[in-house]
Amino acid sequence: MFTHGECMETFLLALLLMAVGALLTGVVALRPVSVATNRTANFIGPASAAAACLLGAYGLFSGGWSSAESFILPWGLPFGSFALGLDPLSRLFLLPVFALGFTCALSGCISLRHCDPSEHNLGAHWLFYLLLLLGMTCVMTARDALLFMLSWEIMSLSPFFLIDFNDRDRLVQDASWVYLVAAHLGAVLLIAFFALLWQQSGSTLFSAMAMKSPSHVTALFLLALLGFGAKAGLAPLHVWLPEAHPAAPSHVSALLSGAMLNAGLYGLIRSFDFFGPAQLLPGWWGWLLMAVGMLTALMGILKALAQSNLKRLLAYSSVENMGLMVMGAGIGLVGIHTGSAWTAALGFSGCLFHMLNHSAFKGLLFLCAGEVLHATGTVNMTALGGLQRRMPLLGALFALGAASIACLPPFNGFAGEFVLSLSMIRSLELPGMEQKIAMLACLTGLMLTSGVSAAVYAKAYGMTFLGQPRTSAAVDIHALENRLLLPLLVPAAACVCGGLFAPWAFKMVQPTLEFIPVMHAGLMAPAGHVIASTERLLTHISLFGGAALLLVLIAVLARRALLARSGVKRGPVWGCGYQYGTPRIQYTPASFVEPASRIFGHVMGTTVKVTKTDGLFPDPASLDVDAPDVVRGKFYAPLFQLMERACNALKILQNGLVNMYILYILITLVALLIWGIA
Amino acid sequence: MNLWRYLAEFALALVLAPLSLGIVNRVKAKFSGRHGKPLLQLYYDIAKLLRKGEVVGKGTTWVFSAGPAIAMTSAVVALSLLPLGGVASPFAFQGDFILCAYLLGMGRFATILAALDTGSPFEGMGASREALFGALAEPVLFLALLALITTAESLGVEKELSLSTLFNGFSPQAWLSGRPELIMLIFVMGVLLLVENCRIPVDDPNTHLELTMIHEVMVLDHSGPNLAFVLYGSAVKLWLFASLLTGLVIPVMPVWAHTLCSLLGMFLAACAVGVIESVMARLRMHVVPALVGLAGSVAAFVLILTLVR
Numbered sequence: 001m002f003t004h005g006e007c008m009e010t011f012l013l014a015l016l017l018m019a020v021g022a023l024l025t026g027v028v029a030l031r032p033v034s035v036a037t038n039r040t041a042n043f044i045g046p047a048s049a050a051a052a053c054l055l056g057a058y059g060l061f062s063g064g065w066s067s068a069e070s071f072i073l074p075w076g077l078p079f080g081s082f083a084l085g086l087d088p089l090s091r092l093f094l095l096p097v098f099a100l101g102f103t104c105a106l107s108g109c110i111s112l113r114h115c116d117p118s119e120h121n122l123g124a125h126w127l128f129y130l131l132l133l134l135g136m137t138c139v140m141t142a143r144d145a146l147l148f149m150l151s152w153e154i155m156s157l158s159p160f161f162l163i164d165f166n167d168r169d170r171l172v173q174d175a176s177w178v179y180l181v182a183a184h185l186g187a188v189l190l191i192a193f194f195a196l197l198w199q200q201s202g203s204t205l206f207s208a209m210a211m212k213s214p215s216h217v218t219a220l221f222l223l224a225l226l227g228f229g230a231k232a233g234l235a236p237l238h239v240w241l242p243e244a245h246p247a248a249p250s251h252v253s254a255l256l257s258g259a260m261l262n263a264g265l266y267g268l269i270r271s272f273d274f275f276g277p278a279q280l281l282p283g284w285w286g287w288l289l290m291a292v293g294m295l296t297a298l299m300g301i302l303k304a305l306a307q308s309n310l311k312r313l314l315a316y317s318s319v320e321n322m323g324l325m326v327m328g329a330g331i332g333l334v335g336i337h338t339g340s341a342w343t344a345a346l347g348f349s350g351c352l353f354h355m356l357n358h359s360a361f362k363g364l365l366f367l368c369a370g371e372v373l374h375a376t377g378t379v380n381m382t383a384l385g386g387l388q389r390r391m392p393l394l395g396a397l398f399a400l401g402a403a404s405i406a407c408l409p410p411f412n413g414f415a416g417e418f419v420l421s422l423s424m425i426r427s428l429e430l431p432g433m434e435q436k437i438a439m440l441a442c443l444t445g446l447m448l449t450s451g452v453s454a455a456v457y458a459k460a461y462g463m464t465f466l467g468q469p470r471t472s473a474a475v476d477i478h479a480l481e482n483r484l485l486l487p488l489l490v491p492a493a494a495c496v497c498g499g500l501f502a503p504w505a506f507k508m509v510q511p512t513l514e515f516i517p518v519m520h521a522g523l524m525a526p527a528g529h530v531i532a533s534t535e536r537l538l539t540h541i542s543l544f545g546g547a548a549l550l551l552v553l554i555a556v557l558a559r560r561a562l563l564a565r566s567g568v569k570r571g572p573v574w575g576c577g578y579q580y581g582t583p584r585i586q587y588t589p590a591s592f593v594e595p596a597s598r599i600f601g602h603v604m605g606t607t608v609k610v611t612k613t614d615g616l617f618p619d620p621a622s623l624d625v626d627a628p629d630v631v632r633g634k635f636y637a638p639l640f641q642l643m644e645r646a647c648n649a650l651k652i653l654q655n656g657l658v659n660m661y662i663l664y665i666l667i668t669l670v671a672l673l674i675w676g677i678a
Numbered sequence: 679m680n681l682w683r684y685l686a687e688f689a690l691a692l693v694l695a696p697l698s699l700g701i702v703n704r705v706k707a708k709f710s711g712r713h714g715k716p717l718l719q720l721y722y723d724i725a726k727l728l729r730k731g732e733v734v735g736k737g738t739t740w741v742f743s744a745g746p747a748i749a750m751t752s753a754v755v756a757l758s759l760l761p762l763g764g765v766a767s768p769f770a771f772q773g774d775f776i777l778c779a780y781l782l783g784m785g786r787f788a789t790i791l792a793a794l795d796t797g798s799p800f801e802g803m804g805a806s807r808e809a810l811f812g813a814l815a816e817p818v819l820f821l822a823l824l825a826l827i828t829t830a831e832s833l834g835v836e837k838e839l840s841l842s843t844l845f846n847g848f849s850p851q852a853w854l855s856g857r858p859e860l861i862m863l864i865f866v867m868g869v870l871l872l873v874e875n876c877r878i879p880v881d882d883p884n885t886h887l888e889l890t891m892i893h894e895v896m897v898l899d900h901s902g903p904n905l906a907f908v909l910y911g912s913a914v915k916l917w918l919f920a921s922l923l924t925g926l927v928i929p930v931m932p933v934w935a936h937t938l939c940s941l942l943g944m945f946l947a948a949c950a951v952g953v954i955e956s957v958m959a960r961l962r963m964h965v966v967p968a969l970v971g972l973a974g975s976v977a978a979f980v981l982i983l984t985l986v987r
Contacts, residue, residue, distance in 0.1 A: 388739045407783075454783055454786070458787055461791065462795075467794055468797035562903045566731030566902070569732070573801075573899055585799045587799055599810075
């Protein structure tokens, strides 16, 4: 069973490289910070991360995409074992980790190259970056519960230090604490999950856990859903995302959003292995996942629509996309439960395909947002505008990412969305009216989500890059040299290729299906047909996308040819005859979504503060539109305040008198004695 | 054979598309007691505009210049997925309605971005409204499509479902085989036609006040060939939605008869748009979502009725 080939060795070498890189940067971090140490760290860190990622990616592909290998290092963790494995499911989730790990390392290296040593210790930064990479890689390959939880903790802890990069900023500190609390509450549930499994199977190896059908499966499932869902950002556990992503440096947000969130989804899918035979699983699990996913997606995208901060908008959109993926997994479960190969195969493959696509465009968009922040000093769209003219390449890259994530053909987002919507079309195969209606309602919800996401990204791109600069921040920019944008071409290429070569991209997802634990053999044969026919449909889509691109090109060239004689003149923009408009009268991010907030206001949580003044000598009036997180403000804040009050009430016990403490000890001893006698 | 027939129908559609707007205008003129502009006015306009130079706004970028080309192309490509004049599209495939809807979305996205690129508050206004109404119209279109799809599946149409099977004489067949509820989809498609093409009562293309417009205000700054692209693209889009509408009504018949019937259907659809524009006023902006919602609930009702069978 435990075979290992060349590819596993390459892979282990990559892990080793990350560890060595972490060690070296750790050593650098301990030295007193100076320009020289920062420069050394900024070389060692990205170089080892990039090299390890390249090596790891080579390891993924070299042994054949669909083979499964496992390997136990004879190191022996206490209580567990160092069992690693590579199967298509792990490979698929490792692909974004390595691709984004590479891109973000290079991009981070560029953006941190002039970092002030008195403020930042880059050795520490890159140490935790490498640890995050190491943690993610081990999470996706661990085949032992203890190793999994250990890597999970490394993966969850290191972002805390990465997010807290600008630690003098009060808001950044808050954000990183919110992140830490959320990550740990999730981890507690996961520890309970694995402890229960361990108790029942007597082993920490995944393979042993999977052998045994446990009791209390529903409790286990809920623990997994909450624990992994907190990482993936499912509503209402999403509150850490909109805080953490804007606070973190952009290359970190890109990695967190494009690769780390996936770990939640990975864990959820992997944990299906432990619930016993697929046919015995309760049918409502799939529906629960679908409902949670759909609601998360709708809430996420509507919250994204309301945001004026570009990175917060992107964070909420990550919530939306994770919701869509979990919905896909739910559809897959429903399909398995009802025995519909179409629904099962397309649900799961849609979920995984969308995961790959999301990593590509979200990584690209976060990195672009980082460049905007670097150039202008702000990501508040109310202050931006007109950047397309000043930074054409960056604008084009952002436009590409926006078009992909808004699910426009011919880019990769559409291909994923196509598979997801197709999975829900065969609803008639479901038994029961309520199931059919629920499935179709979900499809309609998906359409609404994608419609709104087009509006969100029209706003994100339009307000940041188009129009006139709204403030001086968008005028006096530190424009980057184009060659420094080179790392961004990696995710950009993935966006284009994922759409124009969609069938090939989809092929990568295909072998994964066999390794989705609940896909039992009875469904695999018809699922193969479904996948083959979907590939054919994706070929149509790619051809149409290519044809559309070609026709657009022809139309653009035709326009140029027509204009060759008479030429293009520049004139003022039509303002209803009024020629003295300033950039300040442009539509703002808040006014752009005002019509939507009349309909979806409750979900968007838009708050408007107006100070009007009148009188002969009025003070300046002001209008402040914000969209704080309703779940955080209305649910978590009161909850944690309540907990704080309860804890404060217990302070009576802790009164600082030593003789009281001795009394406590005495009482405890006496109580124990009585208990022992009884 | 089928390919050539389809290409002929497709070419006919591309040639005749601007005529439908001419008919709309003529009907409106007759209603208000005027003679109106020539039926072929849009052809003259396009021909004239293609020869002219362009004035583009200061500070605009390639996004502004490429917007109309993308919008026009996406409408044309989306049209090629539809069955035209009784001939199924040779490019049809299972699930092509998803591609069709998203191609229209692509055109809308490009138009919105081109409008935002000018930085004019009026165009921002139009963009904001178009973004919302587009987002709302998309699920309604899908509800209507799903009603057709579930009917087709429950009637045992074994073929892979595409626009060419759903909008090519399928719906009248379904009415006769005990699914009369599908007749209500005509209303839904009609509302979608008005919303997506920005006609009264959703938007007034001819008002004198930019503040009250949606689509027209977004394309205020285009001129020359780009304006020609915009006009032609919106004509094709109108033709596309009218084809969907006639596709719901016309039963299966020989190709020549089907072609004639669909041309007649186009004519009637254009007249209907003209009549609606003449007898109604534009709805207030915040009532438009209610209209879309009404169409959506009708479509959902039809869908549930088809499921109950």
